[in-house]
Amino acid sequence: MNRLNRIVARAMASDSATLRAWATAASKDKRLEEAAILAMSSLSEQIEAFAIDRRTRPAVLERAAERWLFRLLWHGDASRWKALPPAEIPLALAAEQDDVTWSWPVNLALRDVAMVLDQTKDPHAKLVARAFLDGTLTPLQSAEASATQALLDGGIIQADEELRAALARWDVHACVLLASAELEVREAQRRQIIALDAGAVHHEMLSGMRDLPKDRRVRKTPVRDGWAEILYPGKQLGLRLSVQDLPERIVHAVREWKHWQGLRHWAALQLLFTDAGRTGRIRWRLEDHLAALGYADRSRRDPKVRTTVAAEVEALTRMELAIYHPDGTVRLRGPVLAVTQRGEALQGSEWALEGMELVIHPVLYEGVRKASGEIGRLWAPAPMELARIDHIRQPHALALGLILPIRWRWALSEEIDYLTLTGAKLMEAAGIEVRNQRPGKAWTALRQSMDALQRVGGLGRYEWEGAHPWSFEGRCRLYQPQWARERMIHGLMPPETVPPPSILTGGEFAAWRKAKSWTQEQAAEVLGVSRWTVHRAESAPEEELKKSLLEALHKLR
Incomplete structure (x- = not known):
């Protein structure tokens, strides 16, 4: 909705009389609200095909909507916008004037896209997933994903007929955007x-x-x-x-x-x-x-x-x-x-x-x-x-x-x-x-x-x-x-972690180790420190633990 409003506002301030008239028609009555509902419904249908986890789907939908190209949501002849249904007029304008730039997300690996495609039961999706995993689609990382067809025609991406048919069925741009949105949701869940x-x-x-x-x-x-x-x-x-x-x-x-x-x-x-x-x-x-x-x-x-x-x-x-x-x-x-x-x-x-x-x-x-x-x-x-x-x-x-x-x-x-x-x-x-x-x-x-x-x-x-x-x-x-x-709003809470052991002194550490029936060697192995570190801590029961041992305990959750 916000991107739609920005595009219409920009068109309204344009020097082109045609664009201004188009923007005026798009903002009449409740057309913008209706167009936003139509766009989200279309996007939701596309996301449904990817079999995203139902618990995270609303969050993935919101993140994807911020970067989804309107030309992937609306297909038609924009020059005939006056004849379109009222709710489609703003979408046609957005598809024509959308200036969202796209580049491969820096934190997204090819396997992340493959994993999203693999969640579906569609054989074409699984074929595209294999192409991401075996490196066939690696050139997409340094190019505009919507230019997939140009890369295929230019021979930069080597694909047989089966893969071409699969790519025609599954839009690569949509796959990448969705995988990126799902990855961001997972990372946000782990955020401290x-x-x-x-x-x-x-x-x-x-x-x-x-x-x-x-x-x-x-x-x-x-x-x-x-x-x-x-x-x-x-x-x-x-x-x-x-x-x-x-x-x-x-x-x-x-x-x-x-x-x-x-x-x-x-x-x-x-x-x-x-x-x-x-x-x-x-x-x-x-x-x-x-x-x-x-x-x-x-x-x-x-x-x-x-x-x-x-x-x-x-x-x-x-x-x-x-x-x-x-x-x-x-x-x-x-x-x-x-x-x-x-x-x-x-x-x-x-x-x-x-x-x-x-x-x-x-x-x-x-x-x-x-x-x-x-x-x-x-x-x-x-x-x-x-x-x-x-x-x-x-x-x-x-x-x-x-x-x-x-x-x-x-x-x-x-x-x-x-x-x-x-x-x-x-x-x-x-x-x-x-x-x-x-x-x-x-x-x-x-x-x-x-x-x-x-x-x-x-x-x-x-x-x-x-x-x-x-x-x-x-x-x-x-x-x-x-x-x-x-x-x-979506209730995506991180898994509740067990707080680290509340131990400050060598004496408290020794009591904690003995309560777990561990030898000093076993405690050292579990914590990833040397036996000498454990022995030195327990030899000074009144002294505060050293930084290395405190950090090891903090990681033990």
Whole structure:
């Protein structure tokens, strides 16, 4: 539908009077909607012939539709468009004016196309599949697939009569596009994500973190009964910090946390909770957190970086969340992140935080995982790359990346697969302050943030309605990225993986190995490490496991 609209709009702006008249006729009444339905029906029939798995078929159909050539959907004499049925007029225009360029997908192998053809029971399809596998159709990888006949006639593709008949029956372009779409769906299913709770309380907390003053000016915070308000009580929640026996490093960390680092650390923590099986409980390690943030090895070894990041995460463990009833009375209080175990390491002459066992407040995670242990129904997927967005260069992309998935989930509850926001509300969602003297700078920041979010897979396409784009009154329609749409709308969830063993020390490793009745040699073989690595770890029961052994355990799912 979107491609059809773009083609008609382009024809409407053409210098050709004939094209403008054709586009005007195509956009009359509900012809575009009818043409889109007709095109999808025709495409669906073609896909049906390939025997695609019914569970993934709707997702494959959507991906294929974005690149399918209209000339493969409509066949006829376009010059006689005035005599066509109303619903075919837009299709004829699209077939004539479609400018989609095609090249062989870089991630698609010949065997992928053969596999799609092999799923059918048609003997012609199996013959074409063999031609892909034995290399007969290899020249197609460096040519336009729709030029198959020219390659056959030129002798570049050597084919006997049987193969020519099979190629006449099965359009190679359609085969390649469909195989590419199915491969993308499978890869998207395996994509690592962040599972965000889409409840109103979590949304309000993220909005409050986003709206904290970012100018780093020192402000006096009221302290009452040993607690300092971080987020003043709003409709549903308040956030406060315990200041009793508060170390100076935590005071400094809270100041930094109030800036954009807080949102980035929260995204990293949500990634770690997701990767640990979405139970709301993790064995937090500083190394894992730095990896989730995307820090390079050099930065991870920097003592200053390690101390700063550890302090900023520790600050969260000292904060308490208060949930309120509509009448303003407190319904529930509890730590944002409860610490059940803590580990430190000596750095120089000071102890530094290295690991903790953390439990997130249930109200911030019940949409992801219910108390019964079942997967929750009120959660939203975000890309794992969100935690790696630079909070200094693209802070507003970070804010949008955390807020939009929740808002899409709410829209989906109303059976709407997109989100519509005015320019003013979009600015608010991104946390951009509009200064009257320089509004252009604010709109530039918004555009750059949306583009950055698209690059990491946190936003699909967006389009402005009406004649006032990039304005406070204008209305912007925002769509989920395709991979997220497939999870939320089509229900294509990845197989639930078993979280890796939660083991941090040599003593815990020895207990885990003995529980499995493995010798040290057997454990080393299963993990793909040397026996000496296992022996050395168990010889130091109080020490943290080395990186090689932790990585081996992480891969053991």
